Amino acid sequence: MDEGQAILAFAALAQETRIAILRHLIKAGENGTASGALAAALGVSTASMSFHLGQLQASGLITSRRESRSIIYSADYGRIGALVAFLMKDCCANDPRVLKCC
Numbered sequence: 001m002d003e004g005q006a007i008l009a010f011a012a013l014a015q016e017t018r019i020a021i022l023r024h025l026i027k028a029g030e031n032g033t034a035s036g037a038l039a040a041a042l043g044v045s046t047a048s049m050s051f052h053l054g055q056l057q058a059s060g061l062i063t064s065r066r067e068s069r070s071i072i073y074s075a076d077y078g079r080i081g082a083l084v085a086f087l088m089k090d091c092c093a094n095d096p097r098v099l100k101c102c
Helices: 003-012 016-031 035-042 046-059 077-088
Strands: 062-067 070-075
Touching (some): 003 077, 016 035
């Protein structure tokens, strides 16, 4: 991941609802969650949910696919991993305490 991609991803995550969406999708696994179900689970209007999903999708942190009438959103684990790797690269003189939190 290059610096521009990381900045875009961090900018997308700089909002409470979008972090909640991403955490929900991470927990949902590869099956993902329909946008309407996400909106209901997080107590967000469908219009607001669409906006936030668009921001996360533009950052590459989530993907979408159509299933019948629904659009299903999923976390992109590879992209999330790349963001974490970008953040941790050359971090803290490789101090092992940094990753103990996880």
